[in-house]
Amino acid sequence: METHQGDIYTITESGKLFLTGNEKLEAFVDQKEGLIFVLSLISENNPARRGELLPAFSEYCRDSTTFQSDIVIRTALYERLINLQDRNFISRSGVNYGIEELGVEYLENLFNSGTILDDETKINKARRLVREMYIETREELMQHLLSMDPFKFEHLIKLVLEEIGYTDVTVTSPTNDKGVDVVANIELGISSVREVVQVKRYQITNRMTRRTLDELRGSLHRFNAVRGSIITTGDFSSGALKASFEKNAAPITLINGEKLLDLMVANEIGIKKNSLDYFLFDAKKIMQFEENVEEIDE
Numbered sequence: 205m206e207t208h209q210g211d212i213y214t215i216t217e218s219g220k221l222f223l224t225g226n227e228k229l230e231a232f233v234d235q236k237e238g239l240i241f242v243l244s245l246i247s248e249n250n251p252a253r254r255g256e257l258l259p260a261f262s263e264y265c266r267d268s269t270t271f272q273s274d275i276v277i278r279t280a281l282y283e284r285l286i287n288l289q290d291r292n293f294i295s296r297s298g299v300n301y302g303i304e305e306l307g308v309e310y311l312e313n314l315f316n317s318g319t320i321l322d323d324e325t326k327i328n329k330a331r332r333l334v335r336e337m338y339i340e341t342r343e344e345l346m347q348h349l350l351s352m353d354p355f356k357f358e359h360l361i362k363l364v365l366e367e368i369g370y371t372d373v374t375v376t377s378p379t380n381d382k383g384v385d386v387v388a389n390i391e392l393g394i395s396s397v398r399e400v401v402q403v404k405r406y407q408i409t410n411r412m413t414r415r416t417l418d419e420l421r422g423s424l425h426r427f428n429a430v431r432g433s434i435i436t437t438g439d440f441s442s443g444a445l446k447a448s449f450e451k452n453a454a455p456i457t458l459i460n461g462e463k464l465l466d467l468m469v470a471n472e473i474g475i476k477k478n479s480l481d482y483f484l485f486d487a488k489k490i491m492q493f494e495e496n497v498e499e500i501d502e
Contacts, residue, residue, distance in 0.1 A: 406438030
């Protein structure tokens with residue numbers, strides 16, 4: 205945009221080109237706005253919480269933009285995450301942000317076209333490798349879960365629940381569990397409520413139906429529970445999903461295989477998160493010496 209006579213705005217030729225969906229101009233704007241930087245960060249740390257992205261994004265803003273205050277930088281990061289989600293470059297699962305295939309392709313196209321500098325190209329090749337390793341690790345973890353003894357799998361779920369904040373977690377007797385595998389307490393506000401959990405180690409393609417959900421609801425009173433959860437390595441039917449938070453009925457939280465993996469990855473259960481350091485040439489701190497030499501020569 206440009207202004208005329210103080211308060212009249214007109215669209216520039218570049219603006220008109222942008223509205224046509226020009227990829228080169230779109231990439232230029234994304235780079236100037238820090239969107240490519242944020243997308244690359246998520247690719248590198250995949251998955252990543254907003255708090256994990258903030259330190260690097262803050263440094264980027266203070267070095268490369270006029271954004272200096274903490275609140276402005278936090279808002280800017282949130283807005284860029286929303287932008288990337290709307291374009292299906294990233295997705296959000298709970299508090300975690302992960303890069304999607306469209307995001308990976310977008311970065312690759314930028315690097316291949318030379319839009320991004322050589323150093324960034326090298327870094328993002330490494331990020332792509334990190335992404336591939338992450339996907340492979342999730343697949344290995346799922347295969348291990350599917351091969352576990354069912355009773356030991358219930359004890360693993362006990363550990364997961366403890367890691368995410370549940371207390372007094374108990375695995376029920378396998379001979380008299382009445383469809384309930386784990387019982388636990390969870391703090392909701394200022395209250396502690398009892399919750400029952402059913403655990404099903406199903407194949408990824410198996411979908412649990414509403415019948416299982418209704419049976420669990422029917423068992424709540426036997427354990428003085430007010431809510432329940434079903435955790436499976438498989439998935440749920442549409443009927444089960446609709447009935448999970450039915451009006452005038454106890455809520456039942458449904459955790460499928462992908463969400464279970466997310467919880468395990470976030471709490472480093474069955475996986476180990478490693479960091480890699482890399483080094484890039486940075487001329488900022490040595491440019492002053494060249495400037496001093498020029499002054500002496502003059």
